[in-house]
Amino acid sequence: MALAVGMRVLTRALLRPWARGLRAAPGRTGPAAGGGDGVRCFRSPRVLVEPDPAAGVAVVKMRNPPVNSLSLEFLTELLISLEKLENDKTFHGIIITSDCPGIFSAGLDLTEMCGRDPEHYAEYWKAVQEMWLRFYLSNLVVIAAINGISPAGGCLLSLTCDYRVLANNPKYAIGLNETLLGIVAPFWFKDTLVNTIGHRSAERALQLGLLFPPAEALRVGVVDQVVPEDQVQSTARSVMAQWLDIPDHARQLTKILMRKPTADRLLTERDADIENFVRFICKDSIQKSLHAYLEKLKQKKG
Numbered sequence: 607m608a609l610a611v612g613m614r615v616l617t618r619a620l621l622r623p624w625a626r627g628l629r630a631a632p633g634r635t636g637p638a639a640g641g642g643d644g645v646r647c648f649r650s651p652r653v654l655v656e657p658d659p660a661a662g663v664a665v666v667k668m669r670n671p672p673v674n675s676l677s678l679e680f681l682t683e684l685l686i687s688l689e690k691l692e693n694d695k696t697f698h699g700i701i702i703t704s705d706c707p708g709i710f711s712a713g714l715d716l717t718e719m720c721g722r723d724p725e726h727y728a729e730y731w732k733a734v735q736e737m738w739l740r741f742y743l744s745n746l747v748v749i750a751a752i753n754g755i756s757p758a759g760g761c762l763l764s765l766t767c768d769y770r771v772l773a774n775n776p777k778y779a780i781g782l783n784e785t786l787l788g789i790v791a792p793f794w795f796k797d798t799l800v801n802t803i804g805h806r807s808a809e810r811a812l813q814l815g816l817l818f819p820p821a822e823a824l825r826v827g828v829v830d831q832v833v834p835e836d837q838v839q840s841t842a843r844s845v846m847a848q849w850l851d852i853p854d855h856a857r858q859l860t861k862i863l864m865r866k867p868t869a870d871r872l873l874t875e876r877d878a879d880i881e882n883f884v885r886f887i888c889k890d891s892i893q894k895s896l897h898a899y900l901e902k903l904k905q906k907k908g
């Protein structure tokens with residue numbers, strides 16, 4: 607138990623000043639969004655939290671339209687929501703899902719990584735690290751109800767969860783496709799994938815930037831279950847009930863036992879990882895690739 611408490615204190619201490627500032631800002635997070643029985647709940651512009659106090663579960667809906675890209679503000683709101691739920695003893699599990707039809711998350715926000723200054727890149731990368739650490743080490747049971755396409759950072763977010771349920775829709779795909787953008791997934795993205803699907807499959811998936819359609823995603827193990835689209839939420843709820851049946855302290859300690867070595871690698875190399883990212887992203891060739899990719903996305907429409 608001491609280990610679990612220690613990890614919580616550590617991850618809480620890692621909450622950056624930008625997050626604390628936002629938490630204090632009036633109007634950024636509003637009053638209770640529901641949740642009777644004395645359960646305090648909340649909403650924020652990009653994160654909708656639907657509490658089910660009786661079940662000890664909250665559904666966290668990402669709503670950063672059009673594509674739930676993980677901007678600095680959105681990451682901050684997600685982290686604040688997670689922290690609030692972790693600090694509320696009512697909740698033992700969360701289901702993370704999307705409020706944007708057909709899209710779970712388009713991954714990291716490319717506009718945060720293009721045409722900005724090095725200070726911004728450093729701040730953004732710290733927030734991405736924080737998202738990964740906080741979700742990966744959360745003491746809550748975290749289940750991803752993946753109701754849309756989920757490339758790169760979107761896939762990473764789901765890989766931090768304890769269980770992934772994907773909607774069986776041929777339009778959806780999931781994977782770490784960074785190489786297709788001419789960028790390289792950092793070691794902790796890679797480690798998370800290796801821990802999930804094994805070294806050989808991860809190597810192939812990462813080098814080729816594979817985005818797996820549902821059947822393939824299930825076969826390789828990127829997701830744990832594929833179900834008809836209208837059953838994604840109910841399946842996540844019943845899987846949650848199964849996980850919540852396990853004595854909490856034993857489950858939490860086991861989670862930490864499994865994940866701490868991977869998290870420690872980033873925790874001990876965090877500053878160097880930020881420096882590497884900033885150096886990499888500032889390169890002319892990388893900026894050109896990212897600009898070209900964004901342009902291609904924009905031109906797709908017209």
Ligand SMILES: CCCC/C=C/CC(=O)SCCNC(=O)CCNC(=O)[C@H](O)C(C)(C)COP(=O)(O)OP(=O)(O)OC[C@H]1O[C@@H](n2cnc3c(N)ncnc32)[C@H](O)[C@@H]1OP(=O)(O)O
Pocket residue numbers: 672673675709711712713714715716717755757758759760783784787789790791792883886900903904906907
């Ligand atoms: C060391 C460096 C490591 C860095 C690691 C990075 C990991 C990442 O996560 S990089 C991001 C990877 N993401 C992607 O490759 C996904 C890109 N997006 C898409 O493929 C499509 O948008 C979609 C399949 C998710 C959705 O397609 P849909 O047709 O519905 O919408 P679009 O018209 O394409 O997009 C709408 C709108 O949103 C903008 N947009 C899309 N993705 C992103 C993004 N990741 N960041 C910022 N903005 C994004 C897109 O440009 C459109 O903008 P406009 O409405 O202004 O044209």
